[in-house]
Amino acid sequence: MTPAETSAFEAKIRAYVGREMGPPKRGNDDVNLAMIRHWAEVTGDENPLYTDAEFAAASSRKGIIAPPTMLGIWAMEGYPMAQGHTGKVDVQRELHNIFEAHGFTGVLGTNTITEFHRELRPGDQVISHTVIDNISAPKKTARGHGYFIETVTRFTDQHGQDVGRQVFRTLRFMPSAESVAANQAQSGGDAKLKAPTRIQSPRGHDNAWWWEAIDQGKLLIQRCKRCGTLRHPPRPMCGECQSLEWDSIESSLEGEVYSYTEVSYPKFPGYPDPLLCGLIQLKEGTRLVANIVGCVPEAVHVGMKVRGKVERVDDATVLPNFYPA
Amino acid sequence: MNRTTRTFGSVTLGEKLPPLKIDVTAGLIVGGALASRDFTPVHHDKAAAQATGLPDIFMNILTSNGLMGRYVTDWTGPEAALKSIEVKLGAPNVPGMVMTITGEVTAKDDAAGTVIVSVSGDNNVWGTHMAGKVCVALPKES
Amino acid sequence: MAATISDKAAIVGIGSTEFSKDSGRSELALAAEAVKKALDDAGLKPSDVDGLVTFTIDQNEEVDVARAVGCGNISLYARVPYGGGAATGTLLQAAMAVASGVAEVVVCYRALNGRSGQRYSAGVSGTLITGSAIHYGYYMPFGLLTPASWVAMFTRRYMHLTGCTQDALFEIAQATRDYAVRNPAAFFYQRPMTRADYDAGKKICNPLTLYDCCQESDGGCAIVVTTPERARHLKQPGVSIRGVAQCIAKDQEEMTSFYRPDIARIPEMDVAADEAYAQCGLSAKDIDAAVIYDAFTPIVLWQLESWGFCKYGEAADFVQAGNLRPNGRLPSNTHGGQLSEAYIHGVNGIVEAVRLVRGTSVNQPKKAVHHALVTSGVGVPTGGAILGRMT
Known part of the structure; x- marks a missing residue:
């Protein structure tokens, strides 16, 4: 869109901010056991208050309640509206149609904040009062560029009493052309998503031999052939005597924790959780970074004695891991 | 789930909930969308999902919200009462992934008898799918 | 022997x-604006510029900046490597150029979309930003992927050796926040932070939590350097570069110097400070205020020791005694630092150090500032500069 088109578009969508979705609307179905059971089945929720009448009757609730997380579900419009099979178009649909007409075809629920003021029981009516509360400035997101639409819904019951409130944020975005092309290209096959592995070290002249030994289950330490100085990480020349000649020794894998950290954020796919990284002082005198495993994070401390084991950690990776000795 | 309920006094700040692994299947995604009456095509139609740049159909936020609520009440037991849930979605859950849900008690309100559990659901391919806070009231005594 | x-x-x-x-703009737009503003501040024209210095990681080519701003012939163009470690290194290049006559008006610039574009917090988890993948290969498979994770390793060791606690880290975070609260240019303008806010910060890499980590920001800064002779005839009082040095110390790695006899200090900053x-001919007692590179709270402690404001292991006590505050011994990061103003790779820190010497900081200390220290990013090769009133 040109800047002029963008501002015309923004004027159109902003006119919806503050508007009510329509008159208060009673859900298509009142709270009922069938929908409760369908929801509990699919979410794997075995809470007996939702499905076990006998248990529920004997509990403090004195009867079945609906899972609170269903609050917004009672108000969902259902199939005809989502498919555009109905003549009627509510204010929210109207707004979404404007986004779609301007190329913002992607839609994604991104946030909800739900407050439960009273538990619902079979037979209760749920009446929703929804306002389009906010439309964000244009945002660049991982999915593409777009706008966040925030609605606020107040829910009441057949007595006009308040039962809860939900803020619902939806991203309307223009799918990025590259990701669409990439995914459509592979759509022929249904290849299973591969579980990610650790990020690998590239291997070059100075380090491939060290990683190859790891693959074989050995932790090696580079040694200067002339002066015997040990060095890690490997490098081509001895910093002490400048010799280019070197060999290696195999580590005993005995050592202690010289320093450590627990990496909490961000989390990276393919790495364990919790993720403990130690700087390990080996008995031979060199240090290396490796994971500490086999204990809870709180147990790790500077000076902790550890013993290493070179082992496979995923389909692509063998690494030294250090366990409490 | 455990049918006995934790009491407010028995819960400690910083306490970690046992992790829960969820296999993200097409069945769960479509089943969750239908049970939440969400017929948006991206949650049941692979071609529609791909047109928005994702490899496959993906879980709707109401299902994520439901799983988060279930995760916490599985741990508290049935006599607890959910007071609020805040969910923020990150990377989508698509079929073939495994989501691990973890949680930690991050606040306790003595006056209200409520605790806040901070919950994270991380899938094994793209990382954090959902993060949020669940506020739940616990009985004073069992 | 000291250089001249x-x-x-x-x-x-x-x-x-x-x-x-x-920012909603290109990095080049940010660079051009910052350079033009710096020239306007000096009362110079783009055609006066004959030198440009920036970071190796800056994405704005010298030719593009020169053309965007309308510079004439450029005789000195140089770049300094190692991320934020380059900050005061740009001043060293500029000073050498004007001292030797290679150039007369040198502009140092740095502009980045550090939040909306490439984020440094991603570390080496995605595309490698700098340095060699072989080097980071010894850390990546283990999940030590981000700047916070590398700094955490030094921090834990330092706390173990010195008894420094989270209280010192909090004081550094809160001191910068309190300055930012009064700085309209700062991200945290009018947003104070309590200990409870700090403690509630997300865990990053222990002992570092969210508020121990700097901002990620979009923005640009520029500094104009010229000869003392020309400086006397310009709009602003000149701020002299009294000393400027950088250093790669023995057995240093890029961010992961884990193999030296002692890892809980910054040897390269010790050397640069000396x-x-x-x-x-100055010493710590002559420094009235400072801008100390604060990508993470603990790195401030080690730099205070390097520059001799306290002895090794005493920096926690030094900061907890309030010495970084407006009436303390060394008011520091008075713009809010990179923790609380913005992360422009330390160049916003040089801008603030100049203001401190001019007497124009929004948080100008009551005492006279004859000399201000400003430092570069650490973990990488680093350095610092001592700025003073021109005599």
Whole structure:
């Protein structure tokens, strides 16, 4: 869109901010056991208050309640509206149609904040009062560029009493052309998503031999052939005597924790959780970074004695891991 | 789930909930969308999902919200009462992934008898799918 | 023997763009604006510029900046490597150029969309930003992927050796926040932080939590450097570069110097500090205020020790005694630092150090500031500069 088109578009969508979705609307179905059971089945929720009448009757609730997380579900419009099979178009649909007409075809629920003021029981009516509360400035997101639409819904019951409130944020975005092309290209096959592995070290002249030994289950330490100085990480020349000649020794894998950290954020796919990284002082005198495993994070401390084991950690990776000795 | 309920006094700040692994299947995604009456095509139609740049159909936020609520009440037991849930979605859950849900008690309100559990659901391919806070009231005594 | 760079060059102009989380503009637009503002501040024209210095990681080519701003012939163009470690290194290049006559008006610039574009917090988890993948290969498979994770390793060791606690880290975070609260250019303007807020910060890499980590920001800054002679005839009082030094110390790695006899200190900053002091014959007692690179809270502690404001292991006590505060021994990061103003790779820190010497900081200390220290990013090769009033 040109800047002029963008501002015309923004004027159109902003006119919806503050508007009510329509008159208060009673859900298509009142709270009922069938929908409760369908929801509990699919979410794997075995809470007996939702499905076990006998248990529920004997509990403090004195009867079945609906899972609170269903609050917004009672108000969902259902199939005809989502498919555009109905003549009627509510204010929210109207707004979404404007986004779609301007190329913002992607839609994604991104946030909800739900407050439960009273538990619902079979037979209760749920009446929703929804306002389009906010439309964000244009945002660049991982999915593409777009706008966040925030609605606020107040829910009441057949007595006009308040039962809860939900803020619902939806991203309307223009799918990025590259990701669409990439995914459509592979759509022929249904290849299973591969579980990610650790990020690998590239291997070059100075380090491939060290990683190859790891693959074989050995932790090696580079040694200067002339002066015997040990060095890690490997490098081509001895910093002490400048010799280019070197060999290696195999580590005993005995050592202690010289320093450590627990990496909490961000989390990276393919790495364990919790993720403990130690700087390990080996008995031979060199240090290396490796994971500490086999204990809870709180147990790790500077000076902790550890013993290493070179082992496979995923389909692509063998690494030294250090366990409490 | 455990049918006995934790009491407010028995819960400690910083306490970690046992992790829960969820296999993200097409069945769960479509089943969750239908049970939440969400017929948006991206949650049941692979071609529609791909047109928005994702490899496959993906879980709707109401299902994520439901799983988060279930995760916490599985741990508290049935006599607890959910007071609020805040969910923020990150990377989508698509079929073939495994989501691990973890949680930690991050606040306790003595006056209200409520605790806040901070919950994270991380899938094994793209990382954090959902993060949020669940506020739940616990009985004073069992 | 001390080099003779002292007082051979002066800063005569500073310029910054707005700092934000999403500039909505190209990095080149930010660079051009910052350079133009710095020239305006100095009362110089683009055609006066004959030198450009920036970071190796800056994405704005010298030719593009020169053309965008309308510079004439450029005779000196140089770049300094190692991320934020380059900050005061740009001043060293500029000072050497004007002292030797290679150039007369040198602009140092740095502009980035550090939040809306490439984020440094991603570390080496995605595309490698700098340095060699072979080097980071010894850390990546283990999940030590981000700047916070590398710094955490030094921090834990330092706490173990010195007894420093989270209280010291909090004081550094809160001191910068309190300055930012009064700085309209800062991200945290009018948003104070309590200990409870700090403690509630997300865990990053222990012992570091969210508020121990700097901002990620969009923005640009520029500094104009010229000869002392020309400086006397310009709009602003010149700020002399009294000393400026950088260093790669023995057995240093890029961010992961885990193999030296002692890892809980910054040997390269010790060397740079000695060199910068020697150049101008000053010592810690002569420094009235400072801008200490604060990508993470603990790195401030080690730099205070390097520059001799306290002895090794005593920095926690030094900061907890309130010495970084407005009436303390060393008011520091008075703009809010990179923790609380913006992360422009330390160049916003140089801008603030110039303001401190001019007497124009929004948080100008009551005492006279004759000399201000400003430092570069650490973990990488680093350095610092001592700025003073021109005599």
